[in-house]
Amino acid sequence: MAELRALWIVRHGESTANVAAVAAEASGAELIDLTHRDADVPLSPxxxxxxxxxARWLTGLPGQRRPDVAVMSPYLRAVRTAELALAGTGIPVSRDERLRDRELGVLDGLTGYGVTRRFPEEAARRRRLGKFYYRPPGGESWADVALRLRALLGDLRRDHGGRRVLLFGHDALVFLLRYLVEGLTEAELMDLTRQHVIANCSVTGWFADTGGRLVPDTFNDVRHLRQHGARPTEEDEVHAEPV
Structure with a gap:
């Protein structure tokens, strides 16, 4: 099975839920003011x-660095990001439910304070098990998401070996692709999550080296947003940098 020639993942653009979550955390609320189910959350302006x-960044890439194919999460915020980003590029795109966001189960829609107030036993269990293996009731652990991404990577290598593949997804997926592609340990992955916030519309990518192995090229990069007239969100200004 051939390795991919290049792989990128773009986190979706800022969503209305991102805006609501920041406001809820800042105000000390227990609940995030959400009007859509997670799969239907739209982008903000x-x-x-x-x-x-x-899209302007993609159309400006030289041929040897342009994606051959794109795959997106079926969640609306990722679909809309992909539609806008791929407009005019001619890059074919498909959906794969394995790129959906991590499911939070009973904790969905709660702030950190809300989890502590309403589910103190779950907050304690999460502290005991650690972020990677903790699975909220009705939801997924990071390890669960890694399993579906591992299967997706196998299919991408089978179906698109030797090609350049662009993914559109969610913040946890960016971290977990680094975990899988680069063979990180749990401790190394958790260090990344403590040090970085994945920026909206940031680009993370890998290119095949002379031996055909994917190696890091860029991580959480939003330089293209500034270069092409978009405003990174405040947290993006702090946490975006190349590898």
């Missing part, structure tokens, strides 16, 4: 601007 800037 800033998120649409970020996705269009990503």
């Amino acid at each position: 800033t998120g649409e601007e970020q996705a269009r800037a990503t």
Whole structure:
């Protein structure tokens, strides 16, 4: 089975839920003010601007660095990001449910304070098990998401070996692709999550070396947003940098 020639993942643009979550955490609320189920959360106006800037970056890539094919999460915020980013590029795109966001089960829609207040036993269990293996009731652990991504990577290598593949997904997926592609340990992965916040419409990518092995090229990079007239969100300004 051939290795991929290149792999990228773009986190979706800023969503209305991202905006609501920041406001809820800042105000000390227990609940995030959400009007859609997670799969149907749309982009904010800033998120649409970020996705269009990503399109300008993609169309400006030289041929040897352009993706051959794209695969997106079926969640609306990722679908809309992909639609806007791929407009005019001619890059074919498909959906794969294995790229969906991590499912939080009974904790869905709660702030950190809300989890502590409403489910103190779950907050304690999470502290005991650690972020990677903790599975909220009705939800997924990071390890669960890694399993579906591992299967997806196998299918991508089988179906698109030797090609350049662009993914559109969610923040946890960016971290977990680094875990899988680079063979990180749990401790190394958790260090990454403590040090970085994955920026909206950031680009993380790997290119095959002379031996055909994918090696890191860029991580959590939002330089294209500034270069193409989009406003990174405040947290993006702090946490975006190349590898």
